[in-house]
Amino acid sequence: MSATKQWSITVDIDEQEDTTLANVSLRTPTGHEVSGVGHAQRNPLDPSVPEIGDELAVSRALRNLAERLLHTTEKDIAGATGEPAHLHR
Template identity: 80%
Template sequence: MCATKQWSITVEIDEDEDEDSTLAHLTLSTPAGHVVTGVGQAQRNPHDPRVPEIGDELAVARALRNLAERLLHTTEKDISGATGEQAHLHR
């Protein structure tokens, strides 16, 4: 039997034009009620042209990486809880 599940990720991007920085907050929500978050930041080099889309992309990419690491950590804890043994997942 196959099952299709849907998880949702909310992406919030805050740009600070005065600081030339972008901060991305991601929230992953599962149907079981688990919530995992990720954060990423981008800082524009003062010598580079101002292209907000690039800052958005970089901040979100870093937040996705952070979210993935946190989800792996959550999974390790869940495996340890289910098996009673320390779990280490390959990164």
């Protein structure tokens, strides 16, 4: 059986002075939602380049989302098999 699926990720970025906060959320077609958060803080001695703060905060949020999704997968495997599951990171 082959299938093509599409999952959507929403990225919200909030910038306040030298701090950037990113929230990402993934929603599957079945309605399951997983989210992640990332934070970036600019060193006051560095030049202000908002794109860099966005990139760093979003990358950290995506990494956080990936860890949460792996944890969800482990729980789902354990629920399906009745055995503990530990996925490689």
